[in-house]
Amino acid sequence: MGDVSTVEEVGRDTLHRMLYYMKLHRAYEDRIEVVYRQGKLAGPVFVGRGQEAVGVGSAIQLGKDDFIFPSHRDLGAFFIRGMTPEAVSLQYFGRRDGPMRGRDGNTHMGDWSLNIGIFVSQMADTVPVAAGVAFALKQRGQNNIVLCYNGDGATSRGDWHEGLNLAAIMQLPVVYFCVNNQYAYSTPVDKQMAVECVAERASGYGMPVDTVDGNDVLAVYASAKAAIERARSGAGPSFIECVTYRMTGHGSHDDARYVPEQFFEEGRERDPIPRLIAALQAHDMVTAAEIAHMDARITLEVEDAMQKGEEGALPEGPEALTGVYAE
Amino acid sequence: MGDVSTVEEVGRDTLHRMLYYMKLHRAYEDRIEVVYRQGKLAGPVFVGRGQEAVGVGSAIQLGKDDFIFPSHRDLGAFFIRGMTPEAVSLQYFGRRDGPMRGRDGNTHMGDWSLNIGIFVSQMADTVPVAAGVAFALKQRGQNNIVLCYNGDGATSRGDWHEGLNLAAIMQLPVVYFCVNNQYAYSTPVDKQMAVECVAERASGYGMPVDTVDGNDVLAVYASAKAAIERARSGAGPSFIECVTYRMTGHGSHDDARYVPEQFFEEGRERDPIPRLIAALQAHDMVTAAEIAHMDARITLEVEDAMQKGEEGALPEGPEALTGVYAE
Amino acid sequence: MITYLEAISQALREEMRRDSDVFLLGEDIGNFGGAFKVTEGFLEEFGAERVIDTPIAEAGFTGMAVGAAMMGMRPVVEYQFSDFMSCAFDQITNFAAKTHYRFGVPVPVVFRAPTGGGFNGGPFHSGCLESYFVHTAGLKIVAPATVYDAKGLLKAAIRDNNPVLYLEHKHLYRRVKAELNGDDYVVPIGEAAVRTEGDRLTVLTYGAMLHVCLDALESIPGADGAVEVIDLRTLVPVDRETVLASVKKTGKVLIVHEAAKTGGFAGELAAIIADEAFEFLDGPIRRVTAPDIPVPFSPPLEDFYLPGVDDVAAAARQLLEF
Amino acid sequence: MITYLEAISQALREEMRRDSDVFLLGEDIGNFGGAFKVTEGFLEEFGAERVIDTPIAEAGFTGMAVGAAMMGMRPVVEYQFSDFMSCAFDQITNFAAKTHYRFGVPVPVVFRAPTGGGFNGGPFHSGCLESYFVHTAGLKIVAPATVYDAKGLLKAAIRDNNPVLYLEHKHLYRRVKAELNGDDYVVPIGEAAVRTEGDRLTVLTYGAMLHVCLDALESIPGADGAVEVIDLRTLVPVDRETVLASVKKTGKVLIVHEAAKTGGFAGELAAIIADEAFEFLDGPIRRVTAPDIPVPFSPPLEDFYLPGVDDVAAAARQLLEF
Numbered sequence A, B: 001m002g003d004v005s006t007v008e009e010v011g012r013d014t015l016h017r018m019l020y021y022m023k024l025h026r027a028y029e030d031r032i033e034v035v036y037r038q039g040k041l042a043g044p045v046f047v048g049r050g051q052e053a054v055g056v057g058s059a060i061q062l063g064k065d066d067f068i069f070p071s072h073r074d075l076g077a078f079f080i081r082g083m084t085p086e087a088v089s090l091q092y093f094g095r096r097d098g099p100m101r102g103r104d105g106n107t108h109m110g111d112w113s114l115n116i117g118i119f120v121s122q123m124a125d126t127v128p129v130a131a132g133v134a135f136a137l138k139q140r141g142q143n144n145i146v147l148c149y150n151g152d153g154a155t156s157r158g159d160w161h162e163g164l165n166l167a168a169i170m171q172l173p174v175v176y177f178c179v180n181n182q183y184a185y186s187t188p189v190d191k192q193m194a195v196e197c198v199a200e201r202a203s204g205y206g207m208p209v210d211t212v213d214g215n216d217v218l219a220v221y222a223s224a225k226a227a228i229e230r231a232r233s234g235a236g237p238s239f240i241e242c243v244t245y246r247m248t249g250h251g252s253h254d255d256a257r258y259v260p261e262q263f264f265e266e267g268r269e270r271d272p273i274p275r276l277i278a279a280l281q282a283h284d285m286v287t288a289a290e291i292a293h294m295d296a297r298i299t300l301e302v303e304d305a306m307q308k309g310e311e312g313a314l315p316e317g318p319e320a321l322t323g324v325y326a327e
Numbered sequence C, D: 001m002i003t004y005l006e007a008i009s010q011a012l013r014e015e016m017r018r019d020s021d022v023f024l025l026g027e028d029i030g031n032f033g034g035a036f037k038v039t040e041g042f043l044e045e046f047g048a049e050r051v052i053d054t055p056i057a058e059a060g061f062t063g064m065a066v067g068a069a070m071m072g073m074r075p076v077v078e079y080q081f082s083d084f085m086s087c088a089f090d091q092i093t094n095f096a097a098k099t100h101y102r103f104g105v106p107v108p109v110v111f112r113a114p115t116g117g118g119f120n121g122g123p124f125h126s127g128c129l130e131s132y133f134v135h136t137a138g139l140k141i142v143a144p145a146t147v148y149d150a151k152g153l154l155k156a157a158i159r160d161n162n163p164v165l166y167l168e169h170k171h172l173y174r175r176v177k178a179e180l181n182g183d184d185y186v187v188p189i190g191e192a193a194v195r196t197e198g199d200r201l202t203v204l205t206y207g208a209m210l211h212v213c214l215d216a217l218e219s220i221p222g223a224d225g226a227v228e229v230i231d232l233r234t235l236v237p238v239d240r241e242t243v244l245a246s247v248k249k250t251g252k253v254l255i256v257h258e259a260a261k262t263g264g265f266a267g268e269l270a271a272i273i274a275d276e277a278f279e280f281l282d283g284p285i286r287r288v289t290a291p292d293i294p295v296p297f298s299p300p301l302e303d304f305y306l307p308g309v310d311d312v313a314a315a316a317r318q319l320l321e322f
């Protein structure tokens, strides 16, 4: 499994969109880190630099009525679902008009009108929740599906085990991704489990398991495509481990002292964005001008988003009291 | 793995002890069910009828300073560790001098002076706790080990996942048994998991996994022997699934309507006690007289235990207030 | 005459017939009809898609219910014993309770919690866990004491757009009976019921303890017309108006619950009263509760543990004489 | 001068040097020195057997700690944020808390819970979870507010033969400083400290709110000698004597905690006082707490959420004038 899709298969248009979203993800986070260092943000920043191919190569394949539960490093997937860079900035700046209205910060966000679920900080809690969403879709005979993303660290939690098992027993239309960036905070995968890879751990649930190069958007695309078709066809859940590299510390406060330089070098060599560009160029599917134009557009979008985010109004204290309960 | 030990290997003496404990387990539970039906017990009864080989074939191999965390159906293992039938009766009758002093009932018991741990009702909670006991043994350089037993149902819980993983990462001297009696209350294994057997589920943790006929005490003995040696040698944990038959309802209140008669027939055919006797007889290792003598002795022991249990003094209400905190 | 347990079944069955989004999940609720037989026959009527036997995975099936509820379905989760909610504590308090506040998406899920002691269930089958959840904004908590309320509050809980913890007391399952014409009605969440009127002492209670309190009145000379027993019915949001109005009338308060004392719900009630009705108090606020120990198994120990008629009567007499 | 955080590290280091049975486990505490750097340098000094980096498995490593404690070891568990204790709720309340009562075996484990808000951590990194645990018999709960107590209470907790929940307030980590000669001392569990003496109002508080209360005194005319601020230091078992003695002297009570109001620990205190010191009360028992909502992220929302100097001062003035 996990064999790479050919550039032809995927097609120029989708490839360009993937390149755009990966670049937008990267550019947005490069910029928000600067904003953070300028002391303009109340909370921390968590980025998915170097991991963009995972969310983008999978979420790009969804239809309007499908659902995702991204992890805290899958910003590209938020963008693909239609969350705007401006909305993300309003979120980071804790503004009233952000998706969480200032009630939660950074990538602790979602937008149900865009079928983007939320997560709680407690790692892996979304695994059974996503199964519940998939259950509702199945129950109602919609042939929509759910993509749920978690890190390698999350797979050590009981909720991950219980959720995967339930999805498998009930044959639910959900695809679970492990964004294996090889670290949980400072803890490398080999201290989190006694097996070689997360996929081994996932092999005991009765669903197809795949491991792919998470820095190769075409590999992610191919594996996700098979799993999505399977889910849509009613054949049940799948698990896909995307091996990637966390190219920063855990959060904006973490200098990643504990990560060997070697690791970052590997990650840089495998950077998913240049790799996609190279593939496109090899097939004459993109010109330098097109890329320059894309970059220029993204720069403007990100700048605009940061400005709107910073200008957005903060909520007023007493607004905190509303909405604990639904009508 | 899991190949049957030869009768010679195990030896007459140990075989007789195993037969004795399996019979004692069986006889005790047959009797306590009668006592229950007579309305003499405040709480329910959970029996391991037909499952005796699992606890007996494994716990028989432990040394004095090893530990066990039995499940609620491994009464034979309690006896092997030195808990007396009288103590068990005092427990069932809720008496002051029972191992839990009337504070908990039925097989919710243990005796730390005998290195028998307790469980809380929450299934699988003992999995990480047993790992912690094993951790202490390892830390202190004792070459003792821990055996921890849980049902098939318990393996669906997050604590089972987290505990197995920790034991594997830390290479702890513990052997985990799954007493797979094919039901969790009324729920058959195929509704609990989408894989064929619990062993598949255990294969993702990086420890050796074995599946044995849990109704063949020699098979249990052989598999446990290998795992115990492994643990003692410092090579880390193992997992052993013992496939057996729950020959009753879940508890004394449950008529097991939902279990196909076929299942009970199979269980009867595979009854571990006659099988061990046959093996012994095939090697002229036991005489009818010896068996008759063993049965007679057990009858007396069980009767005596029931009487002492019934005669034992109940605690007085205010005694409930002591011992919430240690000095 | 139907039992408290049958009232629960009736409410579930009627709501499932009324609304195809209502479904049930939990351990042994299908084939077996539930550990207490609340869902007996449901599998046959509603099928395996709506009466789901789960593995032993409280966190997992709670999370699943939350996800389905976010989609507008109305799951009713049965925990085999309320004690096992401890295994789903994170999903209940963090995902179910906080999602509407953060995300604006309703989570209409009901958590059915078979609660309480009185049958020698021991430390892990007898719990009254309400105090673990009253502190979590976003949850509603109801605790019916009567057959009528068992049905009406469950219907209200199922129709509510928030996570509702429904505390059904095991001791009442087959002990309380009443006539219920098969009517479709709800008991609104948030309204207490005055069970006896009185002007000298307010007794605040809920669940099985209501019956202990009512029995206690028998042994209190002159209780008639003097002791006002209020059945809270809902713990969150608690009916402050009814509670405060009664206290302002009587000036004396006894709070009775089965849960252990320290950190129990009585504390919250005492705090509300000692703040908002202080000027009306003519005596100390007293609590009759279980002691601060796990629920012991052996009959004499559990009998001692559970607040009884005598404990309530003694405390009430004291306060009346104060 | 050392910080509250350094005092915690000191206590841990000294106890680990003193007793080889003491060991630490939690996420990122070894290599990384802990999310807040409490255990910086510990891996180097004590080695990987005693400073254990765990996977993300709160239930699992809590259960492991309980098992090791049953063997007589003295594990100190670090939860990266106290909020994540919700994932270990079952192991803490059922296994750790109830084992000595049922089984007679001590469980000397310490649960270090980085607690509280004030740094825009949002709903899952700012929690004050004490109320979830005060109701569970078998646990002790301490909440140091000063550098001295941070060290002395942690040593007491480690040497105690029971599971002790140690609430270390993140907001105090680097904000409070004091001279500590490297002495080896314990602050006994169960003893409150009177921080200011007064005869007209008792203020009961703990943790970071102690400092808010002390600051509030500044803005209360005539607070000096009038307001008695009591730092509870231990929540379970609470120091009833000190609390009741003060209330009997002042007749007025203000209870301040950072946790949300409903079901918060203030309720328990109010209930104790309204029962045992009722005759001495000259005014309502007031609570200043956070509102009943999740902890919001955005600065203006969190500022509004957290009880502040003005809230405390206003409530205190009101009571003094009552």
Ligand SMILES: Cc1ncc(C[n+]2csc(CCOP(=O)(O)OP(=O)(O)O)c2C)c(N)n1
Binding pocket: A071, A073, A121, A122, A123, A150, A151, A152, A153, A154, A155, A179, A181, A183, A184, A185, A246, A250, D027, D056, D058, D080, D084, D087
């Ligand atoms: C239950 C729980 N425990 C601890 C934490 C603190 N924490 C936040 S992120 C993180 C590491 C997560 O690692 P991983 O799942 O691999 O995701 P990544 O950050 O690497 O994308 C930890 C330990 C948490 N969020 N939830």
Ligand SMILES: Cc1ncc(C[n+]2csc(CCOP(=O)(O)OP(=O)(O)O)c2C)c(N)n1
Binding pocket: B071, B073, B121, B122, B123, B150, B151, B152, B153, B154, B155, B179, B181, B183, B184, B185, B246, B250, C027, C056, C058, C080, C084, C087
């Ligand atoms: C967390 C939890 N949920 C539910 C229960 C109720 N319960 C008690 S035993 C049992 C079935 C256990 O099945 P299994 O683990 O296979 O053990 P067996 O009884 O078959 O030996 C259930 C559901 C429980 N004890 N713990």
Ligand SMILES: [Mg+2]
Binding pocket: A151, A152, A153, A179, A180, A181, A182, A183, A184, A185
């Ligand atoms: Mg990771």
Ligand SMILES: [Mg+2]
Binding pocket: B151, B152, B153, B179, B180, B181, B182, B183, B184, B185
């Ligand atoms: Mg079973």
